[in-house]
Amino acid sequence: MTQKLRYATPIILREVNLHTEGTLLAGSVVDNSNVTSVGQKIDEYDFSQTTFNHDWENAN
């Protein structure tokens, strides 16, 4: 004869609502969250080099 055992998982904190003054706050878990500013790539153009244009022109 096989006897079946039944287990019930305890229900803990299943229904937790977070309110403050009637407004639902973000359910945010931010423990592992970062923001990174990656910077801006700099491209160099040296107009003292002969390959660059040196022909200044009159302008209005």
Next chain:
Amino acid sequence: MKRLITILMLASISLMMLTSCETPLHPDGRAVKFTARSNGASTKTAYSGEDGSYAIIAWQENDKIRIFSPKNADGVITGPSETVPDGSTFGYYFADYGLTDFRLSGHEHTASLKLAENNANGLTWTTAGGTTTFYSIYPTSVPINSSGSNLRAVVTIPNAQSGQINVAPGNITAISSLPLVAKQTANSGDAVNLRFNPAFSAFEFHLKSASGALTLNSFELSTASDAYITGTYYDDLTADDNMYVTGAASTQEENCRKAVSINFPSGTVINESQEVFFTLFALPVDLDQMTIKINFTTASGNTKSRSLALKQNSQWINFPATHKARITGLALDEGGESWKL
């Protein structure tokens, strides 16, 4: 009776302490962190030195950012016309965060997030499983709205700029409207590291004279191409996978211009050894067919305007979007007598 009152008081105090010290728990059982709102927080883009071929754009003390997601706390993707918990019909969930624990690695500046209370309408990070995509644009002064199903940022690169003349490139600060944008899709429970890329281009000019002392009056950078240099553009964040990293074009522009100019302070003089340097900012689009024009006064009192096409090997230089072009070695040639006005 006195004893009863004492017992009731002690019981009340104990209840208050129990309530105030309780750490609120999220439905998934993890702790939710609330920190004080950082009053007076300001955000602005600022250069903060350089590392190799990158300009460092560091977070500032008291910075805050706003992060958006189209998923609500039940993992449901909302639409622009749906009502979110704060009663608006914005359609995207958001929360504001302060920044803390700053650290610099090479040219990347990282900070940890701390939730700024109340400035939120239900943004969720991990509750529903699956993946969630987060968006952010910095600084928080950039207007955000929705267009169709898209999250839209209204970004302005100023038509009127100061050039921040002779301010060391690494010390240019308080660029209030220049945006950084970030997007990341994360699996539930994963660490989220939003990486912010510039959504603007920069041009840094170093100018001296090839003709003795010259007094500078004004400088103009213009393009003959179809692109615009400054103005207001709409960036539909959720429709743009590249988020300007590769120079995607804006979806719409208004009040845009093909030239940007600055006036020099009175008495700004250059010669063969003394240069002036300044920085102008532009829309995050590839730019070419660029010309500079300088108005100046010679030592003999003649006022002239001279221009130079930005070419290399007789070809227009293509300046990639979102980069900073550092243009050095410019030697203004005042020209011969025939150029005098």
